[in-house]
Amino acid sequence: MNIFANAFILLFLICVTFSGRLVACDEGNNEKEAFDLDEIVVTATKSKKKVADVTSSVSVIDTEEIEASNDNYVMDIIGKLPGVFVQKDNIYGRQGIQIRGLGSNCRRLQTLIDGRPEKMGIFGCTITQTLPLSNVERIEIIRGPESALYGSDAMGGVVNIITKRMREDGYETDGILSFGGYDIYHGQLNHGGKKGDFDYYFTFDQKYMDGHRANSRYKGYNVTGRMGYQLNEVYRLEFSSKHFDDEAYDPGPDSAPFTHDDRKEYNRSSFDLDLTAAWEKVDASIKLFQSRGHHRFTMPTIQDYWHSRDRITGALSKASIDVFGNGDIEDNLLIGYDWYREFGKTQEPWNSSVPTPPYHPGHWHRTNHEMYLFNELLFGNMINTVGGRLHYDQVADWEFMPHWGMLWHISSDTRLRGKICKGFRTPKFNELYLFPPATEDLDPEKVWSYEIGIDQNVTNRLRLEVNFFYMDVDNFIQRRFNSSPPPRYLFLNTGSFVIKGIETGFNLRLLSNLDITFYHTFMNVGNSRDDKISIPNHKLDTLIDYRWRDFSISFGCEYVAGLYEENETTGAVENVDDYVVANLKASYWLNSEWQAFLGIDNIFNSNYEMYPEYPMPGTTVISGLRFQF
Numbered sequence: 001m002n003i004f005a006n007a008f009i010l011l012f013l014i015c016v017t018f019s020g021r022l023v024a025c026d027e028g029n030n031e032k033e034a035f036d037l038d039e040i041v042v043t044a045t046k047s048k049k050k051v052a053d054v055t056s057s058v059s060v061i062d063t064e065e066i067e068a069s070n071d072n073y074v075m076d077i078i079g080k081l082p083g084v085f086v087q088k089d090n091i092y093g094r095q096g097i098q099i100r101g102l103g104s105n106c107r108r109l110q111t112l113i114d115g116r117p118e119k120m121g122i123f124g125c126t127i128t129q130t131l132p133l134s135n136v137e138r139i140e141i142i143r144g145p146e147s148a149l150y151g152s153d154a155m156g157g158v159v160n161i162i163t164k165r166m167r168e169d170g171y172e173t174d175g176i177l178s179f180g181g182y183d184i185y186h187g188q189l190n191h192g193g194k195k196g197d198f199d200y201y202f203t204f205d206q207k208y209m210d211g212h213r214a215n216s217r218y219k220g221y222n223v224t225g226r227m228g229y230q231l232n233e234v235y236r237l238e239f240s241s242k243h244f245d246d247e248a249y250d251p252g253p254d255s256a257p258f259t260h261d262d263r264k265e266y267n268r269s270s271f272d273l274d275l276t277a278a279w280e281k282v283d284a285s286i287k288l289f290q291s292r293g294h295h296r297f298t299m300p301t302i303q304d305y306w307h308s309r310d311r312i313t314g315a316l317s318k319a320s321i322d323v324f325g326n327g328d329i330e331d332n333l334l335i336g337y338d339w340y341r342e343f344g345k346t347q348e349p350w351n352s353s354v355p356t357p358p359y360h361p362g363h364w365h366r367t368n369h370e371m372y373l374f375n376e377l378l379f380g381n382m383i384n385t386v387g388g389r390l391h392y393d394q395v396a397d398w399e400f401m402p403h404w405g406m407l408w409h410i411s412s413d414t415r416l417r418g419k420i421c422k423g424f425r426t427p428k429f430n431e432l433y434l435f436p437p438a439t440e441d442l443d444p445e446k447v448w449s450y451e452i453g454i455d456q457n458v459t460n461r462l463r464l465e466v467n468f469f470y471m472d473v474d475n476f477i478q479r480r481f482n483s484s485p486p487p488r489y490l491f492l493n494t495g496s497f498v499i500k501g502i503e504t505g506f507n508l509r510l511l512s513n514l515d516i517t518f519y520h521t522f523m524n525v526g527n528s529r530d531d532k533i534s535i536p537n538h539k540l541d542t543l544i545d546y547r548w549r550d551f552s553i554s555f556g557c558e559y560v561a562g563l564y565e566e567n568e569t570t571g572a573v574e575n576v577d578d579y580v581v582a583n584l585k586a587s588y589w590l591n592s593e594w595q596a597f598l599g600i601d602n603i604f605n606s607n608y609e610m611y612p613e614y615p616m617p618g619t620t621v622i623s624g625l626r627f628q629f
Helices: 002-025 063-069 074-078 429-434
Strands: 057-061 084-087 096-099 110-113 136-143 157-163 170-180 184-195 198-209 218-230 235-249 263-278 282-299 304-326 329-346 363-379 382-393 397-411 414-425 445-457 462-474 477-481 489-493 497-511 514-525 538-548 551-561 563-566 573-576 579-589 594-601 609-611 620-628
Touching (some): 063 136, 063 551, 074 084, 074 136, 363 429, 573 609
Antiparallel strands (some): 136 157, 184 198, 382 397, 477 489
């Protein structure tokens, strides 16, 4: 492993040296900037703003990057960003994600689809494999707490997935068909159209594999639809829905494999109804939504028979008002009110012969009310944001989450950012009531975050980014030994600890068609191993992308060190071996309608784990065709 680490560092140094020579010889002044700072984002302020004018640490992944990646899921592609760490134990299936050390299956992150929270009612988590890239137009990611705008759960950050829609009259159809090692199959079909004021977009995505271990088969499919109608110059009405169904077999840890066809089945669906309005100085919207799930675990080896249903119903409303605008002074006010009701119900196992499950059967519900106010003031080269959200529910009672941010355009090439804010998460049903460790008097989790960052255009080919952050976490909910059993464990508010770190990166255009992107994240977390679970000390990502006419090739490499994780067999928190994993992607447009592509994952055949005793697949080759008409 050390050989690969040294090779990675050597490659980086060679690239930097080589780049310095090429940039010094460059005489062109019209090359594309390293980061497209004029790109419009909506997640960071809930209103349309340029990346260059956002006080939060925000990243955008657009359609071109998504299609070039050949990745399977949203979490796969955002895992390459600074401050973001994604764990998995197979090619297809669920992934864990942390942003700046907070995640826990997205319980401490806010995951959105077109602004709608994508959460499970009982556990408050996101079933991440329900988020394929098939219908995704772009992804916007905020690193760091953003509870003032997005409420409970947005402790570590926000992932907003913007889905595809047709904006020009006409029709389009595209798809993917690919095959690979471990009997991998992936089929995808998209079709959209627009005629006059009406538009629609539908997708179908199906995945299957036998898996790299015994009893690790996976199959799943995802169907989405989005339809919109422009009622007049002001109002637009939209309806969207999705349905997901999968079955994932669990091979268990290496030392104690699961041998009885142990599997987990997820069935989830949702719908949204949106009415948006745009006047000269006011943009407003209201979203009605419902998401629901039906989950079944059949795990005879460990006597786990889980069966539940959950549902979240809500209404989200907001208005963005241009209060004042006169030359170098502009003021925008955002006001909103969110209401949603969470529901969860455990059910008896569907097979009456199985043992009584070790949880407390029942059903629970909770209603949340949230009001927020957010003001953005532009004064010359300075942008200031200040705001807050007031939250109420029957468990957490009242909670206020303030926010202050600053952005200073020091020059056309230099931006300085700073932010102070509070993140918040209310305890979920499983932590309060469900399993024997449940504790009904848990307090909400809180985090105060302080960050400062600078973006610098060194040349028109090289851009640097540095972010420092310090997060003071309080009332963190963790499972601990019970001093007076039974039960053996309890969910407890374990007190306070600190997460501090630095994100550094650069984007370099060596030639007009050769780019290098490099990110390094360092984090120092708490004092105990339990505080450090799923949070590596170091994560380095590099991507080398080359394009020539209809041919493109990319090389990606990730190095992870200082990762701790709980061993499923022993219950102990262990230090996972450092690892390097590299992937290669290549594609070629045969003509205007057909593209052939090839992917080689883990090209060095590294023997590594992200979870103890769950080895990752070796070298895996996947090839296929993409078509568009």
